[in-house]
Amino acid sequence: AQKVTQAQTEISVVEKEDVTLDCVYETRDTTYYLFWYKQPPSGELVFLIRRNSFDEQNEISGRYSWNFQKSTSSFNFTITASQVVDSAVYFCALSAISGNTGKLIFGQGTTLQVKP
Amino acid sequence: SAVISQKPSRDICQRGTSLTIQCQVDSQVTMMFWYRQQPGQSLTLIATANQGSEATYESGFVIDKFPISRPNLTFSTLTVSNMSPEDSSIYLCSVTFPTAIYGYTFGSGTRLTVV
Numbered sequence: 001a002q003k004v005t006q007a008q009t010e011i012s013v014v015e016k017e018d019v020t021l022d023c024v025y026e027t028r029d030t031t032y033y034l035f036w037y038k039q040p041p042s043g044e045l046v047f048l049i050r051r052n053s054f055d056e057q058n059e060i061s062g063r064y065s066w067n068f069q070k071s072t073s074s075f076n077f078t079i080t081a082s083q084v085v086d087s088a089v090y091f092c093a094l095s096a097i098s099g100n101t102g103k104l105i106f107g108q109g110t111t112l113q114v115k116p
Numbered sequence: 117s118a119v120i121s122q123k124p125s126r127d128i129c130q131r132g133t134s135l136t137i138q139c140q141v142d143s144q145v146t147m148m149f150w151y152r153q154q155p156g157q158s159l160t161l162i163a164t165a166n167q168g169s170e171a172t173y174e175s176g177f178v179i180d181k182f183p184i185s186r187p188n189l190t191f192s193t194l195t196v197s198n199m200s201p202e203d204s205s206i207y208l209c210s211v212t213f214p215t216a217i218y219g220y221t222f223g224s225g226t227r228l229t230v231v
Contacts, residue, residue, distance in 0.1 A: 043225050104149075
């Protein structure tokens with residue numbers, strides 16, 4: 001069975017602090033995708049990144065960076081120098097590459113509050 | 117990227133009534149997905165809708181409560197039937213584009229309140 005765990009329910013930081021959101025996943029598939037989404041208070045889902053299981057390179061995009069470690073089944077997300085606009089719920093998600101199910105399995109989400 | 121138009125964006129409904137949510141995609145897609153997000157919770161897949169066949173429902177969701185139509189490759193509807201306050205949630209549709217970098221596109225969601 002597939003499962004995504006985001007152990008941190010809520011995180012509160014002060015602006016300019018760095019913050020890491022943890023994501024641990026379980027899957028029996030050998031090929032899969034991992035995702036991070038941001039959900040601001042307005043409710044829409046904002047795509048942040050997709051990583052396939054073949055690519056363990058870390059990625060940096062501006063203040064955002066992702067650390068994918070297959071050995072520990074983790075795909076952590078770090079925001080550097082956090083800003084108030086980063087306040088949102090962040091979801092980690094998993095989908096299989098093979099097969100036709102196509103469905104996304106979401107973690108429970110981490111609510112990030114960045115205080116000025 | 118593909119654009120999904122989801123309607124209505126929000127609604128307040130009386131218990132015992134039904135609401136139909138529509139999703140229109142600006143390109144043809146094989147699979148469409150319907151998710152529910154209860155207040156303060158994560159997204160849970162309700163069902164996968166393929167054109168020309170019955171929807172496939174996840175455990176805990178049944179067709180009588182959440183009937184789905186998929187008349188063509190760009191459109192789908194989800195009906196929430198005989199609503200109760202426990203059905204108050206955000207409902208989102210989604211489509212997948214495996215070759216696109218983003219993989220999935222989501223509608224803007226329907227925020228449903230049942231009173």
